[in-house]
Amino acid sequence: MDRDGSELVHGQFQGIVNDAQRKHIAIRQANEDIRQDRHMKGMCWGCDTKTFVMPTLTDACFKCSYKRGVEKIIAIVSKKSWGYCFFCAKYTYHVAQLNVQLCIKCTRIVRKSHAAFRKGGGMFNVDPFWKYQKQKLGHDWKDLFFNPEHWAKKI
Numbered sequence: 001m002d003r004d005g006s007e008l009v010h011g012q013f014q015g016i017v018n019d020a021q022r023k024h025i026a027i028r029q030a031n032e033d034i035r036q037d038r039h040m041k042g043m044c045w046g047c048d049t050k051t052f053v054m055p056t057l058t059d060a061c062f063k064c065s066y067k068r069g070v071e072k073i074i075a076i077v078s079k080k081s082w083g084y085c086f087f088c089a090k091y092t093y094h095v096a097q098l099n100v101q102l103c104i105k106c107t108r109i110v111r112k113s114h115a116a117f118r119k120g121g122g123m124f125n126v127d128p129f130w131k132y133q134k135q136k137l138g139h140d141w142k143d144l145f146f147n148p149e150h151w152a153k154k155i
């Protein structure tokens, strides 16, 4: 960890940057699709325009990722078989958590979904899978669902 004001680090504020971050930035700057210039302008993953972008974490399904371009994804953080896609605004199969660059307009799409979650009482309560389990198992659904004995009896 060191502080150097002389060297301009792309996509970061001038300040404390460790070696791992510097290595990560160097790899990103070498790639033409995901590089940022000295004014922090780069290609937005969501709308494919060159504007002010910020690297963020979002969940997207495989259809949305292929539509917007796989080569512009910085990193795939994790893959889930069932999850929420922020770009279709619904629960689907084969969702991945991605590290991508988004502009201000595209972050508003993500924020809309977050507002809907807050209204519905959390991501857990809005999910149709858990909604169905609540209907099926009744009031003690949480204890029943995570109890292996409950499922063993049924089989």
Ligand SMILES: [Zn+2]
Residues within 6 Å of the ligand: 044, 045, 046, 047, 048, 049, 102, 103, 104, 105, 106
């Ligand atoms: Zn955008």
Ligand SMILES: [Zn+2]
Residues within 6 Å of the ligand: 060, 061, 062, 063, 064, 085, 086, 087, 088, 089
């Ligand atoms: Zn999607």
